[in-house]
Amino acid sequence: MTHGRDEIGQRSETVRRANLGVIVRELYARGPLSRSELVRRTGLTRSAIRVLTGELATAGLVTEGQSPLLGVPGRPSHMVRLVPLGAAVLALEIAVDSSAAAVVGLDGSVDGWVRRERTRSDDPEERAAGIADLAARVLGDRAVADVAGIAVAVPGVVRRHDGLVSMAPNLRWRDVAFGEMVARALGVPGPVAVANEADLAALAELHRGAARGETDVVLVSGSIGVGGGLVVGGRPLLGAAGYGGEIGHVPVHPAGAPCRCGSTGCWETEVGLEAILARAGRPVAGGLAALDGLLREAADGDAAALGALDETGAWLGIGLAGLVNLLNPRLVVLGGVFETIFPFVTDRIEAELDRRVLPAPRALVRVVPAKLGADAPLRGAAELAFEPLLQDPARWFARARATPERRSA
Amino acid sequence: MTHGRDEIGQRSETVRRANLGVIVRELYARGPLSRSELVRRTGLTRSAIRVLTGELATAGLVTEGQSPLLGVPGRPSHMVRLVPLGAAVLALEIAVDSSAAAVVGLDGSVDGWVRRERTRSDDPEERAAGIADLAARVLGDRAVADVAGIAVAVPGVVRRHDGLVSMAPNLRWRDVAFGEMVARALGVPGPVAVANEADLAALAELHRGAARGETDVVLVSGSIGVGGGLVVGGRPLLGAAGYGGEIGHVPVHPAGAPCRCGSTGCWETEVGLEAILARAGRPVAGGLAALDGLLREAADGDAAALGALDETGAWLGIGLAGLVNLLNPRLVVLGGVFETIFPFVTDRIEAELDRRVLPAPRALVRVVPAKLGADAPLRGAAELAFEPLLQDPARWFARARATPERRSA
Numbered sequence: 072m073t074h075g076r077d078e079i080g081q082r083s084e085t086v087r088r089a090n091l092g093v094i095v096r097e098l099y100a101r102g103p104l105s106r107s108e109l110v111r112r113t114g115l116t117r118s119a120i121r122v123l124t125g126e127l128a129t130a131g132l133v134t135e136g137q138s139p140l141l142g143v144p145g146r147p148s149h150m151v152r153l154v155p156l157g158a159a160v161l162a163l164e165i166a167v168d169s170s171a172a173a174v175v176g177l178d179g180s181v182d183g184w185v186r187r188e189r190t191r192s193d194d195p196e197e198r199a200a201g202i203a204d205l206a207a208r209v210l211g212d213r214a215v216a217d218v219a220g221i222a223v224a225v226p227g228v229v230r231r232h233d234g235l236v237s238m239a240p241n242l243r244w245r246d247v248a249f250g251e252m253v254a255r256a257l258g259v260p261g262p263v264a265v266a267n268e269a270d271l272a273a274l275a276e277l278h279r280g281a282a283r284g285e286t287d288v289v290l291v292s293g294s295i296g297v298g299g300g301l302v303v304g305g306r307p308l309l310g311a312a313g314y315g316g317e318i319g320h321v322p323v324h325p326a327g328a329p330c331r332c333g334s335t336g337c338w339e340t341e342v343g344l345e346a347i348l349a350r351a352g353r354p355v356a357g358g359l360a361a362l363d364g365l366l367r368e369a370a371d372g373d374a375a376a377l378g379a380l381d382e383t384g385a386w387l388g389i390g391l392a393g394l395v396n397l398l399n400p401r402l403v404v405l406g407g408v409f410e411t412i413f414p415f416v417t418d419r420i421e422a423e424l425d426r427r428v429l430p431a432p433r434a435l436v437r438v439v440p441a442k443l444g445a446d447a448p449l450r451g452a453a454e455l456a457f458e459p460l461l462q463d464p465a466r467w468f469a470r471a472r473a474t475p476e477r478r479s480a
Numbered sequence: 481m482t483h484g485r486d487e488i489g490q491r492s493e494t495v496r497r498a499n500l501g502v503i504v505r506e507l508y509a510r511g512p513l514s515r516s517e518l519v520r521r522t523g524l525t526r527s528a529i530r531v532l533t534g535e536l537a538t539a540g541l542v543t544e545g546q547s548p549l550l551g552v553p554g555r556p557s558h559m560v561r562l563v564p565l566g567a568a569v570l571a572l573e574i575a576v577d578s579s580a581a582a583v584v585g586l587d588g589s590v591d592g593w594v595r596r597e598r599t600r601s602d603d604p605e606e607r608a609a610g611i612a613d614l615a616a617r618v619l620g621d622r623a624v625a626d627v628a629g630i631a632v633a634v635p636g637v638v639r640r641h642d643g644l645v646s647m648a649p650n651l652r653w654r655d656v657a658f659g660e661m662v663a664r665a666l667g668v669p670g671p672v673a674v675a676n677e678a679d680l681a682a683l684a685e686l687h688r689g690a691a692r693g694e695t696d697v698v699l700v701s702g703s704i705g706v707g708g709g710l711v712v713g714g715r716p717l718l719g720a721a722g723y724g725g726e727i728g729h730v731p732v733h734p735a736g737a738p739c740r741c742g743s744t745g746c747w748e749t750e751v752g753l754e755a756i757l758a759r760a761g762r763p764v765a766g767g768l769a770a771l772d773g774l775l776r777e778a779a780d781g782d783a784a785a786l787g788a789l790d791e792t793g794a795w796l797g798i799g800l801a802g803l804v805n806l807l808n809p810r811l812v813v814l815g816g817v818f819e820t821i822f823p824f825v826t827d828r829i830e831a832e833l834d835r836r837v838l839p840a841p842r843a844l845v846r847v848v849p850a851k852l853g854a855d856a857p858l859r860g861a862a863e864l865a866f867e868p869l870l871q872d873p874a875r876w877f878a879r880a881r882a883t884p885e886r887r888s889a
Contacts, residue, residue: 228840237840287720301806303719308712310808311696314841315712321802322836323731334801334836392743393730393802397710399719427731427743429637431646432723 087123088465090115094123095132095153095464099177099457100278103152124151130468132157132177153177158219158467160456161210163202163253164268164449165225167241167295170198171446172205174213175453179279183209195236195247203256215257219467220456222264223253224271224448226296231313234265240331241295264455268292269407270316271451272443273300274307276404278454280442287400289391291318292447293408296331297339301398319343323390341386344408351379362408369415377415384416388423391438395424399432406441413440497874499524500532504541504562504873508586508866509687512561533560539877541566541586562586567628567876569865570619572611572662573677573858574634576650576704579607580855581614583622584862588688592618604645604656612665624666628876629865631673632662633680633857635705640722643674649740650704673864678707678816679716679725680860681852685813686711687863689851696809698800700727701856702817705740706748710807728752732799750795753817760788771820778824786824793825797832800847804833808841815850822849 093113098104104112109120127133135149155176164171171186185205192198202223206215215221227239234250254261266274273282273290277300282288286305292298297319301308308315319339320332327336328346340346344362345355352375353361368376391403405413420438428436443450460467502522507513513521518529536542544558564585573580580595594614601607611632615624624630636648643659663670675683682691682699686709691697695714701707706728710717717724728748729741736745737755749755753771754764761784762770777785800812814822829847837845852859869876 228838230840238838303712303717303724304715306713308717308807310712310841311810311844312808312840314838314844315806315808317805317808317838317841320805320836320838321730322798324734325732325798332838337836389731389734394806396726396729397724397803397806398717399721399724399726401720427729427746429647429723429726429729429741431637431639431721432719432726435720435723 088463090119091123091127091464092462094120094127094151096461098133098151098153099461102178103150106149106151109151127464130157130464132464132468155180156182158457158460159213159217160220160222160453160460161206161215161218162449162453162456163206163221163223163263164452165198165202165223165242165249166268166448167226170202170205171449172202172209173449173453174209174218175450175456177457179450179453183211185209193242193244195242195244195249195252198242199249199252199256202253206257215259218456219460220264220458221253221257221259222266222271222452222456223249224268224452225249225265226268228314228317229265229267229270231264231266231309234262236265237314264458266452266455267298267316268448268451269296269298270300270307271449271455272298272406272441272447273302273316273404273451274454275443275447275451276300276406276441277302277307279450280447281404281439282402285402287398288402288404289318289394289398289400290404290406290441291391291409292406292441293339293342293344295344297343301394302400303398318390318394321390321393323386323393338386338390342383342390342409346386347379347383347408347412350382351376359408359411362411366412366415380412380415381419383412384419385423387416388420389427391420392424392427395428395432395436399435401435401437403436403438404441405438406443406447410441410444496532497872499528500536500873501871503529503532503536503560505870507542507560507562508870511587512559515558515560518560536873539566539873541873541877564589565591567866567869568622568626569629569631569862569869570615570624570627571858571862571865572615572630572632572672573861574607574611574632574651574658575677575857576635579611579614580858581611581618582858582862583618583627584859584865586866588859588862592620594618602651602653604651604653604658604661607651608658608661608665611662615666624668627865628869629673629867630662630666630668631675631680631861631865632658633677633861634658634674635677635707637723637726638674638676638679640673640675640718643671645674646723647741673867675722675861675864676707676725677701677857677860678705679709680858680864681707681815681850681856682709682711682725682813682860683716683863684852684856684860685709685815685850686716688859689856690813690848691811694811696807697811697813698727698803698807698809699813699815699850700800700818701815701850702748702751702753704753706752710803711809712807727799727803730799730802732795732802747795747799751792751799751818755795756788756792756817756821759791760785768817768820771817775821775824789821789824790828792821793828794832796825797829798836800829801833801836804837804841804845808844810844810846812845812847813850814847815852815856819849819853 155178162173168189174183227236236247236249250262250265253263269292272292288302290300299318320337323338324336328340330337330340349355564587571582577598583592636645645656645658659671659674662672678701681701697711699709708727729746732747733745737749739746739749
């Protein structure tokens with residue numbers, strides 16, 4: 072072959088950068104690995120791994136040390152691990168009734184966290200200014216330009232590529248360029264990454280929670296609305312413009328109740344928090360406090376409370392049956408309100424799946440509660456914020472080297 | 481950098497084979513391209529393209545010639561095109577009422593085609609023997625070992641990796657290792673690739689029909705059952721074990737009619753051929769002939785016929801609304817029976833989407849009829865059969881070189 076060198080000469084810098092990314096992503100997803108494991112998992116040679124991890128160590132992203140495993144035959148292999156705060160991101164969350172910010176390291180560790188009750192106004196510019204205040208608090212001495220990425224969770228429908236929030240009914244937003252607003256408020260080049268809170272909760276459950284290591288997952292997160300994340304073949308399902316995964320608005324009962332979206336009988340009209348409370352004869356605006364009361368009565372064996380939860384389980388099972396037939400996932404993770412009510416609905420969900428899912432996909436799927444609780448959207452924002460670094464760590468070094476005065480500030 | 485040569489030396493054969501695949505896939509997807517276009521589309525250097533296309537020409541997969549474009553400034557660029565029968569595949573179809581086989585070339589051209597009414601029995605071994613007979617007829621002088629791939633379309637739920645048909649209600653099959661059976665009947669090492677007919681019709685519409693060039697598509701194919709194909713980010717959605725895309729069994733009317741799958745109110749109980757006929761007061765077993773009668777009456781303005789089709793359109797729209805909210809596709813393609821009734825249902829479908837889809841994904845999606853008609857599943861089987869060659873053409877040369885006596889036979 073005479074073309075090899077020519078073609079490869081052209082591409083070797085691209086290959087080097089891609090391989091740095093492969094190593095960092097393996098360490099990020101799996102935790103510390105020996106050089107031998109990196110060789111096995113990446114398909115790179117031992118000497119390439121040595122040189123590339125050396126480069127990552129010089130950049131302060133990894134450390135290397137002797138393996139703690141004793142009694143393994145052969146030469147000890149060096150363990151390679153990410154430096155937790157070798158790079159950090161700024162994770163932000165706009166919730167309906169609060170805002171939150173955190174600085175998160177490469178190992179998922181949180182180095183600064185703050186949550187504040189909602190401001191009086193849902194005006195987007197005011198919410199952007201408020202979140203920038205929280206960001207300044209958690210950043211402390213760090214300059215915002217030093218973080219490896221920034222992302223914001225919002226309770227709305229988001230166009231991923233530019234952070235436009237096309238609709239956020241509970242904030243009464245329509246077509247808000249929130250990624251741009253947050254960038255201006257923080258004083259960084261925009262737009263900042265923005266994504267739906269339930270999608271991000273799903274991402275966090277995928278990387279750090281109940282779905283870690285799974286490639287085909289349906290993640291459902293319930294509150295007043297119902298959102299989620301669909302993971303297909305190891306990749307989040309975004310659709311043509313990032314609007315995919317609106318599982319709350321799948322029609323399951325076309326002659327059912329009106330939905331805030333203008334349709335009728337959407338899944339969230341049957342399983343959202345308000346529907347659960349209404350079914351139990353409680354005030355629909357009672358929120359999580361009313362749900363706690365309902366769960367206490369159910370735990371005491373109250374038949375009406377148990378009946379309302381069972382009927383909710385049936386509708387959960389009906390909607391999930393469609394998702395399982397469509398997507399053939401191995402795992403369904405129920406978060407938010409559904410994590411709370413899980414013990415009271417799991418039997419009915421399983422029964423509906425038995426009845427409504429084709430036998431082959433039925434045999435493969437498990438339904439489990441989420442693990443990360445109420446901070447899942449914020450943790451998901453951290454995962455999203457790390458994506459550029461994980462795709463191309465060399466670009467991050469170059470930027471970090473270009474701003475030494477900031478880094479030593 | 482001292483590691484470049486070492487690491488790359490290890491990988492150059494892999495890179496060469498991958499690049500051969502990139503070139504063949506570009507030509508397969510787009511038709512003839514100039515060398516300059518190949519440079520632009522693949523990111524390879526001009527000299528690499530020259531060497532790699534030379535290798536493909538030696539293997540008989542491509543030809544090169546002067547560009548037919550006159551009046552373009554600069555040196556004329558060589559056009560590279562696939563040799564239509566440089567490689568061919570065997571495409572097979574088991575339908576409920578017929579079997580079919582075709583030999584298909586790299587440009588989609590059909591070199592031998594036969595369809596035969598169903599045999600008396602639906603016994604899987606007899607259907608496998610019957611399809612092997614048809615295969616021998618279309619292969620003519622070719623040995624079955626000479627084809628680049630073989631795939632079978634079946635009207636059932638299929639586990640892709642081994643061709644197990646877990647359920648095919650209209651054939652009364654359950655857990656049939658059909659990929660193995662067809663391989664034995666043909667006398668080739670098994671299993672042969674097997675996939676759902678509607679999934680394959682969708683694949684054909686994607687590569688050769690209404691969805692060509694699209695990356696986010698919902699393809700729906702209606703007959704007695706309703707199947708389809710979901711394409712997400714340019715890749716078919718298969719799910720954890722290849723059972724994904726069972727759109728006919730999404731619950732849309734939980735208190736509705738019983739479905740053959742054991743559930744109630746699946747989408748196909750509202751939009752399948754039998755539901756359409758029942759709604760119009762025609763015998764449910766009347767088949768396509770009864771549908772033709774219904775369409776003639778509708779064309780003549782018969783109110784009952786138009787009403788039945790309009791109600792079918794409403795249920796089509798309800799199911800599609802869920803899929804569009806979930807998947808954010810740019811295109812929905814309606815095939816099979818839905819292609820036939822399209823002019824009578826399109827307005828009602830659009831109205832339901834207006835009402836039930838969130839504004840952002842609604843604005844992006846178009847609903848169009850399929851293009852390939854009744855042969856779409858067979859054409860899709862050809863597409864599936866070509867996949868190994870498109871992934872790794874060098875492996876196909878090696879096999880072809882290893883059996884010269886067969887190729888000259």
